[in-house]
Amino acid sequence: HKSHRLSNEIERIVQDHLKYDRENVSDLWELIHHEGEMKVYRREVEENGIVVDPLKCFHTVKGVTGREICHYFFDPTYRMDWETTLDSTKVIETLDKDNPDTLIFFQLHKRVWPSAQRDSCFWSHIRCVSTGEEDQPLWIVVNYTTDHAQAPIKSPFVRLVANVALTCETQIIEPPLNPKDIKRENLLCKLTYVAFVNPGGWAPAAALRAIAKREYPKFLKRFTSYVIEQTRDQPILF
């Protein structure tokens, strides 16, 4: 494939996520939410008095593939259907029209009182990684903050800094003899979601932690339910 101005950065960030995200959490991580198969962990980290708590979520979703989960997370068409924390989202650049696996988004996030309203500008990259040992390939989407001329930082908005990754592997349970006979009840998607979000400007630590503790589980539950609904009667996308 043709490379572009972001190719090197994308490669570095994607490899980091592939190397670390699926690692189990140490006891430095606090379990902040456990609901069914979903476990959400957080570490309390502040940088210059700003809460930048890393977040890590492990979840197992029945009846969908990792490709389907990553497709609905990446594709701008569906963004406002499952993202309830945005006022708007816009693709301001497609890096390679012949191979649209990297888009640049500009997003206005809903204002969360008492913080100032946030906006974000990030490249979003989707990729299928064959890891060799597992029978199914891994799918990953990374959202990583980047500057862009069409996303000027303008008051009163505070620019978020985000490094987010959704990594999915698909397991086939009780595989039928003929792969053609695989049904959705044979599918299990094991997903890992990590988010390193710096809110940009100051936001009250306790308030931000409470928002994150409430919003991330809600967001992951709503997003995965959305994909289950969208794919229910569709042919399986492996």
Ligand SMILES: O=S(=O)(CCO)c1ccc(-c2ccc(C3CCCC3)c([C@H]3C[C@H]3c3ccccn3)c2)cc1
């Ligand atoms: O997965 S993504 O890439 C999907 C892209 O559409 C993603 C998800 C979440 C965020 C985000 C943005 C703002 C905030 C804060 C900062 C001050 C006030 C709001 C937070 C923290 C508070 C946590 C949170 C988690 C989920 C939803 C909203 N709020 C998170 C950014 C990107």
